[in-house]
Amino acid sequence: xxxxxxxxxNRSAIAYGxxxxxxxxxxxxxxxxxxxxxxxxxxxxxLDSVSLEIDxxxxxxxxxxxxxxxxxxAIMGPSGEGKSLLLKIIAGLVEPSAGKVAIRGRDPLxxxxxxxxxxxxRTGMLFQRNALFDSLTVLExxxxxxxxxxxxxxxxxxxxxxxxxxxxxxxDAASRYPSEISGGMQKRLGIARALSLSPDLILYDDPTAGLxxxxxxxxxxxxxxxxxxxxxxxxxxxxxxxxxxxxxxxxAFVFRGELIVTGSVEETRHHLDDRVAKFLRGQSSAPPLxxxxxx
Amino acid sequence: xxxxxIGGCVSFCLEAAGVFFRRGVSRREVFLQxxxxxxxxxxxxxxxxxxxxxxMTVQFTMQVQAYGALGYLGGLxxxxxxxxxxxxxxxxxxSGKVGAFTAAxxxxxxxxxxxxxxxxLGANPFQELILPRFIAIIISSFALLAAGLLMSVxxxxxxxxxxxxxxxxxxxxHVPTIVTLPSIATGxxxxxxxxxxxxxxxxxxxxxxxxxxxGVGQAVVETAVATMVSLxxxxxxxxxxxxxxxxxxxxxxxxxx
Numbered sequence: 001x002x003x004x005x006x007x008x009x010n011r012s013a014i015a016y017g018x019x020x021x022x023x024x025x026x027x028x029x030x031x032x033x034x035x036x037x038x039x040x041x042x043x044x045x046x047l048d049s050v051s052l053e054i055d056x057x058x059x060x061x062x063x064x065x066x067x068x069x070x071x072x073x074a075i076m077g078p079s080g081e082g083k084s085l086l087l088k089i090i091a092g093l094v095e096p097s098a099g100k101v102a103i104r105g106r107d108p109l110x111x112x113x114x115x116x117x118x119x120x121x122r123t124g125m126l127f128q129r130n131a132l133f134d135s136l137t138v139l140e141x142x143x144x145x146x147x148x149x150x151x152x153x154x155x156x157x158x159x160x161x162x163x164x165x166x167x168x169x170x171x172d173a174a175s176r177y178p179s180e181i182s183g184g185m186q187k188r189l190g191i192a193r194a195l196s197l198s199p200d201l202i203l204y205d206d207p208t209a210g211l212x213x214x215x216x217x218x219x220x221x222x223x224x225x226x227x228x229x230x231x232x233x234x235x236x237x238x239x240x241x242x243x244x245x246x247x248x249x250x251x252a253f254v255f256r257g258e259l260i261v262t263g264s265v266e267e268t269r270h271h272l273d274d275r276v277a278k279f280l281r282g283q284s285s286a287p288p289l290x291x292x293x294x295x
Numbered sequence: 296x297x298x299x300x301i302g303g304c305v306s307f308c309l310e311a312a313g314v315f316f317r318r319g320v321s322r323r324e325v326f327l328q329x330x331x332x333x334x335x336x337x338x339x340x341x342x343x344x345x346x347x348x349x350x351m352t353v354q355f356t357m358q359v360q361a362y363g364a365l366g367y368l369g370g371l372x373x374x375x376x377x378x379x380x381x382x383x384x385x386x387x388x389x390s391g392k393v394g395a396f397t398a399a400x401x402x403x404x405x406x407x408x409x410x411x412x413x414x415x416l417g418a419n420p421f422q423e424l425i426l427p428r429f430i431a432i433i434i435s436s437f438a439l440l441a442a443g444l445l446m447s448v449x450x451x452x453x454x455x456x457x458x459x460x461x462x463x464x465x466x467x468x469h470v471p472t473i474v475t476l477p478s479i480a481t482g483x484x485x486x487x488x489x490x491x492x493x494x495x496x497x498x499x500x501x502x503x504x505x506x507x508x509x510g511v512g513q514a515v516v517e518t519a520v521a522t523m524v525s526l527x528x529x530x531x532x533x534x535x536x537x538x539x540x541x542x543x544x545x546x547x548x549x550x551x552x
Contacts, residue, residue: 088411092414117419118417120418121417125412127411129407129408131409132409144418148418149416197417
């Protein structure tokens with residue numbers, strides 16, 4: 001009897017202790033998330049309560065994000081849960097259903113035509129499937145923004161484009177068309193084009209998608225080297241944990257339209273959110289697929 | 296749904312017009328597009344025009360022969376071809392060739408995010424892609440339609456000489472009396488209207504395509520259907536307007552006289 005009572009008291013004490021620890025951890029986590037997403041004066045990218053709904057389906061909900069100048073933020077998470085959409089909202093290509101977006105303090109969607117042009121000049125983007133101009137050669141792809149946006153002559157644009165192609169190792173392929181070069185080369189071309197206007201904010205949508213590990217490591221190193229050279233702000237969407245850890249100052253995750261900013265690599269490793277931990281371990285946080293009985 | 300599509304197309308054209316007046320368009324790109332569209336479609340348009348004229352001659356031969364009025368064959372056939380059948384059939388052919396090509400090209404650029412990339416690079420997709428094609432299609436289609444109509448006259452004359460037993464002089468004798476200036480003006484007006492209809496629909500449908508290869512296919516099909524229906528409606532409207540204007544001008548001229 002006494003033994004039973006002792007066990008019961010012990011169980012209660014342990015349960016209470018666990019509850020206190022959970023509460024403390026939750027508070028610490030909440031404070032940490034607030035610190036990571038809180039508005040920062042002079043931030044390059046600032047998203048406040050951003051949500052996106054398409055055809056009644058909520059794709060992004062209540063996103064708060066602040067990215068400082070010169071910072072590299074990597075956004076990870078399972079496929080199809082809103083990472084690319086988030087990037088397109090930052091790029092001003094998709095209008096959020098609610099919330100405020102500010103890039104360098106201005107909302108891209110309410111900018112005047114000239115401001116929008118300036119925004120384009122200062123914001124580079126590498127698309128997930130590169131979005132290269134397939135009717136233009138490699139050199140023309142890089143020269144295009146300089147000619148069309150900056151109004152440079154073709155000769156002048158070609159000189160600086162050659163320098164960019166040299167930086168990404170594509171000089172030999174300058175006269176070829178995008179369809180005639182490999183996937184890795186297309187990525188490098190996409191990077192060169194994104195950098196052709198010397199932007200201070202560069203958005204990379206899955207820069208290593210579909211590439212072998214060696215090429216993807218090279219691409220990430222190239223992105224990092226160019227970022228260090230230009231001191232640009234990067235927002236990189238990727239599914240590769242090792243690459244994200246290699247490049248990012250801070251990390252964030254998107255799970256079913258919800259953004260969790262986890263902080264530095266070390267802070268991310270010890271983050272308390274179960275979904276983050278599972279993602280880092282390569283486990284699915286989605287509910288298990290229902291097994292169907294076969295007759 | 297149809298109202299939404301029409302509204303979307305109209306606002307798309309207004310946006311294009313706004314960009315044209317605000318920022319202009321690259322003449323080099325327009326000339327390149329004109330060259331491409333014209334070279335691409337000239338042989339088929341000429342051939343289509345030739346056979347349209349030939350068909351009209353064969354059709355009218357049976358009727359005028361019954362009344363012993365074979366001398367009027369050239370005038371009647373040419374008038375019907377220039378005012379009604381020629382512009383419509385040649386525009387149908389152009390919609391299949393130029394319209395489908397443009398919708399597929401722009402649609403592919405849309406679904407492969409090339410249009411988004413242009414916006415991201417600070418350039419304007421209307422200025423870079425839409426306006427050069429829009430203007431080139433209008434100019435080329437008008438020129439092609441006019442060339443097709445000339446070929447239809449040639450086709451009709453040749454068919455008359457070969458199968459209707461009427462020589463070229465006889466075929467052409469009544470053309471100036473039946474094919475009057477208002478007839479030619481009506482034909483040319485239709486060419487302009489059809490060119491604008493074609494350019495608006497194919498660029499709009501291509502620009503608003505979505506959903507990968509299937510979406511591009513859908514945009515091409517919708518372009519073909521929408522263009523043909525719109526061309527028939529535009530043909531009816533321009534015929535009505537042109538006839539009313541001609542009547543008014545003639546009656547005003549009669550009153551003055």
